[in-house]
Amino acid sequence: MGSGESRTPFSIMIATNALRERIRVLNRNRVFFPILTLSALFLIASFVSPHFLSSANIKNIASQLAIGAILAIGEASVIICGGIDLSVGSVLAIAGCVNAVLMKWYEAPVTLAFAAALLIGCFAGFLNGVIVVKVRIPSFIVTLAMAATARGLTLVITGGKPVSGFAASFRSLAGHLGPIPVLFLIATSLAILWQLVLSYTRFGRHLYATGGNELASRLVGLNVDRVKIIAFTFSGLCAALAGVLLNARLNAAYPTAGEGYELDAIAASVLGGVSFSGGVGSVLGAYLGAIIMTILGNILNILKVAAFYQYVAKGIILALAAISLSRGAKFAK
């Protein structure tokens, strides 16, 4: 450092600075970290086991990542706007069980049951948002309460028992379109669609603004309340979608479904570059983060790593990811 003793020609210095600036702008939503990590993981996985790149395994991964990815997309939206949603696992369960009960016990048509489940998810998310915004309780607590309530209602509705055996048309949601699993198509389309919404619409900009500096956003006149409610509603919608798709995959719905999935959704978001302080990160990053977590689990299973070590490994990776993303933060809560 210092002013006069540089040996680089002036023009090269300008060019590298410009390049660095370009990269920084491209990476303003911190999407490079998940892209690089995912590529590295893929590379290493293909060396580690000959089974990783088999078409059976890739198809498995493509199906397996869908549920986690959909939850991560919703969760990331909420975290970006400055909140947190701990109810996604339970909303997944209640929407899934309502979907199953309608199809199995009341013989409702598949589309109606699907729509009903999504509506329940939206309603749960909407309630979360409204309570956070109007009653002014931190989202941590509101969504925790919603999680317990939804889980309880799920047990009441199903009597604690699983519901299984659905129509073939419904089960085709977990099937394949050619070589590509339908679940993968649904998750990827949702990721791309919602990323476009967040990047190119006014709502998206308002979401980032709210998360980045809520007070300033309010003072400037943004309808922060509406932005938050929409974010929570969307998260509920994603959870419900995940619940229905899980039903198709397992051909069964059970009231204990989704337990702990909210933590995986949060982990995927963090791996994808979303910051807990809000206003930073991207939905595409969270989607990639979910893929990273799925591949990690897959590698550990293929390598036959004992169950206990898998938890440790995932925890370490998550911590490492958070550490390497935290450069520049002045403090953490």
Place this chain on the structure above:
Amino acid sequence: MRKVLLVLMAFAVCGLWAMGQQKPVIGVFISTLKNPYFVTLAEGAKAAGEKFGAEVVIYDAQDDAALQLRQVEDALAAGIQAVCINPVHAEAVIPAVEKANAMGVPVFSVDRDVVGGVRVCYIGTSNVLAAEQGAATLIRYLALAKRPLPWRIVILEGIPGASAAVEREQGFKNVFDPLIKGGAIKIVADLTAYFDRAEGYRVMADILATTKDIDAVIAANDEMILGALEAIKAAGLKVGFPDGIILMGFDAIDDAVNAVRSGELVGTIAQAPFIQGYWGVEAAYRYLVEGWRPPVGTPIYPPTGALFIPTPIAVVTAENVEQVAAITRTPPALPGTK
């Protein structure tokens, strides 16, 4: 970033090492290793692996059917040659079994059965018979304690939908229903505690908050009865034969056997999880290497239609508590072998 790469390099080394093994690879998919019963089952599986020279890989599904499906899929893609599955749910795990069937990998269900897909056989306890024996023993102790009729009994059930829970509930009902009709028994509460100790504590504490007039508690597994035991002690009530609340468990895990020795439980049912795990791996190994099949005359298991290979059981009471460990950890010959 460098650190992440280092960790991943470590995995790469593990992978290369794993590729060096050439023995038959048998996957054992356990519903949850939180329950000591399944830890013993896993021990039996590993022991069989060592005895017969097979590589046994244990997977813990943490009671999540979706995770179990993922584990089976990944293991099948990794080239596992046999699946010994202890399903989280009798129905939700069927896609996993069907995937194994599609790949021609034999499936053996252990301790709990699945209600779909093709299994070579189901190795487990006849839960109905065992539960009937447990309930009958409870009645015997109540009679010996000369309690006034009607006897007030609490039943703690297991995870709804798990075959073991459903069958034990059936066994209890088979013994209790005639007595309920005759007015000898009153069921104070019949609730589920999900085979979990903490849940057993919570549910029992809630029941005790409504009434302390209880003669006996019977649970579909030891974890629940041990949790209930703590709740009863915390409420300051007496436990044990003949003056206190009479408790009966199921599974004979170590903590329960100690409780039988100390008199806190009057009994538990010793299944043989060690033998279940052992026979599961042994059957898979012999199937792959020697062409073993379930012998002619193997009964069908009515609830699921699979060929049923029952493992030994014993009612553990203060009288025979010292011999139980020996009985349940010594695998007899697998039916169909010498």
